[in-house]
Amino acid sequence: TLAVVLFTQDLRLHDNPALYAARAGADQVVPLFVTDPAIAAAGFAAPNRAAFLAGCLADLDAALRRAGGRLLVREGDTAEQTAKLAAETGAATVHVAAGVSGYARRREQRLRRALGDRLRVHEGSLTAVPPGAVHPADRDHYAVFTPYHRAWQQAPRRTPLPPPRALHTPEGLRGAPLPTATPTARSLPDPGEGAARRAWQHWHGDRYADLHDDLAADGTSHLSPYLHFGCLSANELAQLAERRGGPGAEAFVRQLVWRDFHHQVLAARPDTAHADYRPRKGGWHRDAREFEAWRDGRTGFPIVDAGMRQLAETGWMHNRARLITASFLAKSLHQDWRPGAAHFLHHLVDGDLANNQLNWQWVAGTGTDTRPNRVLNPLTQADRYDPDGAYVRRWVPELADLPGREIHRPWRSPHRPADYPDPLIAPETTGHRVRASLRPPEDTL
Numbered sequence: 001t002l003a004v005v006l007f008t009q010d011l012r013l014h015d016n017p018a019l020y021a022a023r024a025g026a027d028q029v030v031p032l033f034v035t036d037p038a039i040a041a042a043g044f045a046a047p048n049r050a051a052f053l054a055g056c057l058a059d060l061d062a063a064l065r066r067a068g069g070r071l072l073v074r075e076g077d078t079a080e081q082t083a084k085l086a087a088e089t090g091a092a093t094v095h096v097a098a099g100v101s102g103y104a105r106r107r108e109q110r111l112r113r114a115l116g117d118r119l120r121v122h123e124g125s126l127t128a129v130p131p132g133a134v135h136p137a138d139r140d141h142y143a144v145f146t147p148y149h150r151a152w153q154q155a156p157r158r159t160p161l162p163p164p165r166a167l168h169t170p171e172g173l174r175g176a177p178l179p180t181a182t183p184t185a186r187s188l189p190d191p192g193e194g195a196a197r198r199a200w201q202h203w204h205g206d207r208y209a210d211l212h213d214d215l216a217a218d219g220t221s222h223l224s225p226y227l228h229f230g231c232l233s234a235n236e237l238a239q240l241a242e243r244r245g246g247p248g249a250e251a252f253v254r255q256l257v258w259r260d261f262h263h264q265v266l267a268a269r270p271d272t273a274h275a276d277y278r279p280r281k282g283g284w285h286r287d288a289r290e291f292e293a294w295r296d297g298r299t300g301f302p303i304v305d306a307g308m309r310q311l312a313e314t315g316w317m318h319n320r321a322r323l324i325t326a327s328f329l330a331k332s333l334h335q336d337w338r339p340g341a342a343h344f345l346h347h348l349v350d351g352d353l354a355n356n357q358l359n360w361q362w363v364a365g366t367g368t369d370t371r372p373n374r375v376l377n378p379l380t381q382a383d384r385y386d387p388d389g390a391y392v393r394r395w396v397p398e399l400a401d402l403p404g405r406e407i408h409r410p411w412r413s414p415h416r417p418a419d420y421p422d423p424l425i426a427p428e429t430t431g432h433r434v435r436a437s438l439r440p441p442e443d444t445l
C-alpha cells in the first residue's frame with residue numbers, strides 16, 4: 001500500500017505524527033509539499049520567510065532521501081493537488097498535521113471533501129499540548145494564561161516519535177523544482193531540521209531565567225523560526241528542556257506554553273487573526289506620518305527605533321523589543337494594532353499568525369491581557385532592559401557616541417547628532433498619551 005504525507009508546518013522527520021503514521025501503515029510513502037498561490041496572495045509568503053522555507057524544504061528533501069524517500073513538490077491549490085496525487089498513486093491514506101488558522105481549517109475541510117475517510121488529520125504536531133486538549137469546564141479554550149499554564153503542566157504529552165526509515169518513495173512521479181527566494185534581511189539563520197537540532201544543542205540556556213529580558217545580552221534561544229516551520233517539534237523540545245532541568249529550562253518551557261496558549265486561542269477563535277479578541281471601546285488614531293516613522297525606526301525614541309531597525313535588518317526582533325515597539329504604536333501613538341502586526345509579519349522570519357496576532361492583541365489591550373490598559377513606557381523600559389544602552393548602540397549607530405543612559409534621551413544630550421529625529425511625541429506623555437479628541441468611529445481604521 002501507499003500513503004501520501006502532506007507537509008505544511010511540520011518540516012521534520014523527528015516526532016512527526018503524520019509522517020510516522022504514514023510509514024507505519026504503508027509500504028511506500030510519498031512526501032508532498034504544495035506551493036499554494038493562495039498563501040502568496042494573502043501576503044504570507046513574505047521574502048524572509050519564503051527564503052527560509054525554501055532552505056527548509058531543501059533540507060527536508062535531503063533528510064528524506066537519507067531515509068529512502070524524497071520530497072515531491074507541486075504547485076497549485078493544496079487540496080486539489082493533494083487529491084490529484086492521491087488519485088495518480090492510488091494512495092490508500094493521506095496524512096496531514098492539524099492546523100489552527102482559518103486557512104488551515106478550510107484546507108482540511110476541502111481535503112476531507114476530496115478524500116473522504118482516506119484523510120487522516122493528526123493532532124498535536126504543531127504544539128506540545130494540542131489545542132482543546134485542556135479547557136475550562138465552561139468553554140472551549142483558556143482566555144487567561146496562568147490557569148492555562150497550570151492545566152498544561154497536568155496535561156498528558158506524547159512520547160516523541162523516532163524518525164521513520166525505509167520510506168520507499170516510488171520513482172517516476174512528476175514534481176516541480178524546489179522553490180527559491182531572496183530574503184530582504186542581511187542574513188537568515190541556517191534553515192532546516194539539522195540546523196534546528198544543532199542550534200538547540202549549542203544553546204546554553206542556563207542563564208535564560210536571568211537574561212531573557214536583557215536586550216543587549218541577546219540570551220534567548222533564537223529557535224522561533226524553526227518552531228514556526230516545524231523543523232523542531234514543540235512537544236519534543238519541551239521534553240528535551242525538561243530533561244535538561246534547572247531554572248533556565250523551566251523559564252524556557254514557560255515560553256513554549258505561551259506559544260501553545262496563543263495557538264489554542266486562535267484554534268478556538270480563528271477570527272482573531274484579524275478581529276479583536278475583546279471588542280475595544282473607542283477608535284484608533286490615524287496618522288500616516290507617525291506610522292511611517294514607527295515603521296522606519298525614526299520615532300526619535302532610540303529604544304523603539306533600535307527594535308524596528310533590528311527587525312528590518314535581520315528579520316527577527318528580541319521579545320522585549322517586540323513588546324516595547326508594539327506598545328509604542330498601539331498605546332503611545334494609539335494606532336490600530338493590525339497594520340503594525342502586518343508590518344511585523346512582512347519581515348519576521350518567525351512570523352506566525354497565532355503568535356504574532358495574539359501577542360499584538362495582548363499588547364494593544366484587545367486580547368488576553370488581564371490588564372488591558374497597561375502601557376509600557378519606552379523610557380522606563382529602556383532604563384530597565386538596556387541599562388547601559390548597548391542594544392541601542394548596536395542598532396542605532398548614529399547615537400553610538402552618546403554615553404551611558406544619555407543614549408535613551410538624545411533630546412537632552414549635547415552629543416545628539418543632527419540627523420537623528422526629534423521625538424515624535426512629547427516624551428513625558430509616552431506612558432499615557434492623551435488623545436483628547438479621538439476621531440469618530442467612521443474615520444478610524
Ligand code: FAD
Binds near residue numbers: 221225227356
Ligand atoms: P525564546 O525566548 O528562546 O523562547 C522559546 C520559544 O518560545 C520561542 O521560539 C517561541 O516559539 C516561544 N515563545 C517565546 N515567547 C513567546 C510569546 N510571547 N508568545 C508565543 N510564543 C513565545 N513569536 C513568533 O514565533 N512569531 C511571531 O510572529 C511573533 N510575533 C510577536 C509579536 C509581538 C508584538 C510580540 C510581543 C511577540 C511576538 N512573538 C512572536 C513572541 C516572541 O517575541 C518570539 O517568539 C521570541 O522573541 C522568539 O525568540 P526566541 O526563539 O529566541 O525566544
